[in-house]
Amino acid sequence: MSELTVESRDVGDVVLLYPKGFINAHTVRLFEGALQKAISLKQFKIVVNCAGLSYIASAGLGAMMGAIEEIRRNGGDLRLASLNETVQNIFDILGFNHLYRTYASEAEAIASFGPAHGAGA
Amino acid sequence: MSELTVESRDVGDVVLLYPKGFINAHTVRLFEGALQKAISLKQFKIVVNCAGLSYIASAGLGAMMGAIEEIRRNGGDLRLASLNETVQNIFDILGFNHLYRTYASEAEAIASFGPAHGAGA
Amino acid sequence: MPRGRNKPSLILSLPSETAYLGLVREVTKKMAEVGGFAEPVAERLSLAVDEAATNVLEHAYKGATDREVELRFEDRGPDFRVELVDTGQMVDPRAVPQVDLDKFVTERRTGGLGMHLMEKIMDSVTFRRSARRNVCALVKHKTPVGEEPPGR
Amino acid sequence: MPRGRNKPSLILSLPSETAYLGLVREVTKKMAEVGGFAEPVAERLSLAVDEAATNVLEHAYKGATDREVELRFEDRGPDFRVELVDTGQMVDPRAVPQVDLDKFVTERRTGGLGMHLMEKIMDSVTFRRSARRNVCALVKHKTPVGEEPPGR
Ligand SMILES: Nc1ncnc2c1ncn2[C@@H]1O[C@H](COP(=O)(O)OP(=O)(O)O)[C@@H](O)[C@H]1O
Ligand SMILES: Nc1ncnc2c1ncn2[C@@H]1O[C@H](COP(=O)(O)OP(=O)(O)O)[C@@H](O)[C@H]1O
Numbered sequence: 001m002s003e004l005t006v007e008s009r010d011v012g013d014v015v016l017l018y019p020k021g022f023i024n025a026h027t028v029r030l031f032e033g034a035l036q037k038a039i040s041l042k043q044f045k046i047v048v049n050c051a052g053l054s055y056i057a058s059a060g061l062g063a064m065m066g067a068i069e070e071i072r073r074n075g076g077d078l079r080l081a082s083l084n085e086t087v088q089n090i091f092d093i094l095g096f097n098h099l100y101r102t103y104a105s106e107a108e109a110i111a112s113f114g115p116a117h118g119a120g121a
Numbered sequence: 122m123s124e125l126t127v128e129s130r131d132v133g134d135v136v137l138l139y140p141k142g143f144i145n146a147h148t149v150r151l152f153e154g155a156l157q158k159a160i161s162l163k164q165f166k167i168v169v170n171c172a173g174l175s176y177i178a179s180a181g182l183g184a185m186m187g188a189i190e191e192i193r194r195n196g197g198d199l200r201l202a203s204l205n206e207t208v209q210n211i212f213d214i215l216g217f218n219h220l221y222r223t224y225a226s227e228a229e230a231i232a233s234f235g236p237a238h239g240a241g242a
Numbered sequence: 243m244p245r246g247r248n249k250p251s252l253i254l255s256l257p258s259e260t261a262y263l264g265l266v267r268e269v270t271k272k273m274a275e276v277g278g279f280a281e282p283v284a285e286r287l288s289l290a291v292d293e294a295a296t297n298v299l300e301h302a303y304k305g306a307t308d309r310e311v312e313l314r315f316e317d318r319g320p321d322f323r324v325e326l327v328d329t330g331q332m333v334d335p336r337a338v339p340q341v342d343l344d345k346f347v348t349e350r351r352t353g354g355l356g357m358h359l360m361e362k363i364m365d366s367v368t369f370r371r372s373a374r375r376n377v378c379a380l381v382k383h384k385t386p387v388g389e390e391p392p393g394r
Numbered sequence: 395m396p397r398g399r400n401k402p403s404l405i406l407s408l409p410s411e412t413a414y415l416g417l418v419r420e421v422t423k424k425m426a427e428v429g430g431f432a433e434p435v436a437e438r439l440s441l442a443v444d445e446a447a448t449n450v451l452e453h454a455y456k457g458a459t460d461r462e463v464e465l466r467f468e469d470r471g472p473d474f475r476v477e478l479v480d481t482g483q484m485v486d487p488r489a490v491p492q493v494d495l496d497k498f499v500t501e502r503r504t505g506g507l508g509m510h511l512m513e514k515i516m517d518s519v520t521f522r523r524s525a526r527r528n529v530c531a532l533v534k535h536k537t538p539v540g541e542e543p544p545g546r
Contacts, residue, residue: 022419024448025412025415025448025452026412026415026416055419055441057415057441057444057448057508058445058448058508058510058511059448062507085434086434089434090438093438093511094514124264145260145264145267145292145296146260146296146299146300147260147261147263147264176285178263178293179293179355206282207285210282210285210286211286211359214286214362215355215358215362248409248460250406250407250409250414252405252407252421253405254402254403254404255403262402262428265424265428269404269424272417272421273417276414
């Protein structure tokens with residue numbers, strides 16, 4: 001059972017992360033690693049495309065919380081795209097929509113970082 | 122939870138049954154009812170399109186067994202199309218492939234009853 | 243709660259209603275997957291346990307819905323083991339038919355398939371009676387991935 | 395096996411390894427669905443139980459993987475009830491933080507979310523200690539379909 005994979009892809013100076021599977025206390029290290037790698041590469045404009053994410057527990061939200069301050073201090077942000085109903089729901093319960101900007105599509109999330117990111121792929 | 126639905130559709134003198142969900146001892150009555158209805162309408166050329174069937178227990182196989190003799194005595198047959206891997210596997214375990222003809226597609230199963238059934242839909 | 247067992251175990255107690263057979267199947271599949279079986283094997287194991295539970299409802303309890311069935315999943319060492327416990331009628335070994343597929347069609351027989359499936363899928367299927375309970379034990383050996391015998 | 399209980403109950407014993415949290419979630423979801431909760435509610439209940447089990451592994455057992463956690467699912471009358479039993483360290487109520495979302499960002503806090511989620515999702519979350527065991531009890535009232543309060 002492959003419980004979580006996280007691929008990444010660059011579009012201009014935005015980095016896209018694609019978690020596929022579920023994030024709980026067992027799989028969170030992989031997600032955390034992907035966030036930390038982006039930060040260490042000074043890629044502070046991060047879009048997490050959640051289309052393949054079936055579930056996220058507080059461990060995953062904690063991983064974002066642990067990274068967000070450094071990301072924002074460096075002029076970047078962590079934005080989310082294509083949340084399914086379950087994941088959106090968990091965000092709503094926690095009031096995370098006040099802390100993170102979410103977008104219906106990946107393209108919108110990329111565009112939100114400003115012009116000239118639309119190309120790439 | 123809708124565990125099983127069985128829709129039906131006529132193509133010429135072939136009747137198509139579409140079980141959707143799973144057939145076990147709890148849901149089998151519905152499947153049995155669909156077979157019996159076809160028989161009572163003298164529709165003896167039956168194709169069970171299994172594309173939407175996720176699972177079948179012996180109760181479902183028993184329902185086919187209980188109908189097949191009458192169907193064949195009346196010059197018809199019960200043929201199966203589009204079995205998924207799980208269902209194909211259950212058939213194989215039982216050696217049901219010796220008792221029932223199965224087809225990769227609905228069109229092939231319909232065509233197997235002879236010419237002039239291809240139209241319809 | 244003994245320590246160091248190192249594998250999950252699960253006990254599921256159910257009213258004797260066919261409505262719960264779906265749950266039996268899903269729980270079995272999960273436990274088999276957690277036990278290390280590949281998905282198609284886990285699927286077959288869940289079929290065997292579904293059949294065993296169906297037989298308890300139909301034969302041991304004769305359709306009565308106010309009784310209880312208990313399923314115990316133990317994952318120890320080289321075996322995956324499921325026991326079904328009921329307080330109904332005993333299995334009469336003479337009533338258990340040998341399946342002859344050809345006769346199915348000619349003699350209009352519809353029974354006997356469940357037991358046949360269970361025996362084809364599991365490595366062992368045994369029935370015992372103890373303390374006024376019937377226990378049906380299903381065992382499947384774990385084979386290293388890739389050494390799964392065909393047709394199992 | 396008492397009779398006439400008329401609802402399934404389930405006991406799952408697990409080694410204290412995060413690898414089994416996926417099983418906890420799936421079993422919880424199934425039991426909640428069988429208990430009559432709609433899929434989105436069952437999904438939330440499984441999150442609450444995942445969080446409670448995660449806390450047992452992380453805080454009661456401090457990451458030790460050779461211990462055991464027991465989950466008991468009981469579906470009685472108007473309540474869906476899950477109890478988690480461990481033999482580790484007690485919960486110190488003073489250590490349980492109140493969540494202030496604004497502080498999360500400014501103070502770089504990452505903890506406290508799990509308990510917050512559990513309390514938001516369940517109708518009651520209680521901890522008790524008895525016979526050297528810690529019992530965390532999660533309860534959700536069943537509301538007739540369509541009367542589900544928003545945000546639950
Ligand atoms: N748990 C059980 N308790 C009592 N009798 C059983 C049980 N399981 C099987 N049997 C007997 O074995 C026979 C064959 O069972 P099975 O192969 O499942 O076919 P079916 O249930 O369709 O008859 C049953 O008809 C019954 O007489
Ligand atoms: N089962 C438990 N046993 C012991 N302490 C616990 C338990 N659950 C929670 N706690 C305490 O409550 C605190 C908050 O838990 P939680 O909200 O899940 O956040 P986190 O686990 O990220 O710290 C924990 O840090 C711990 O001190």
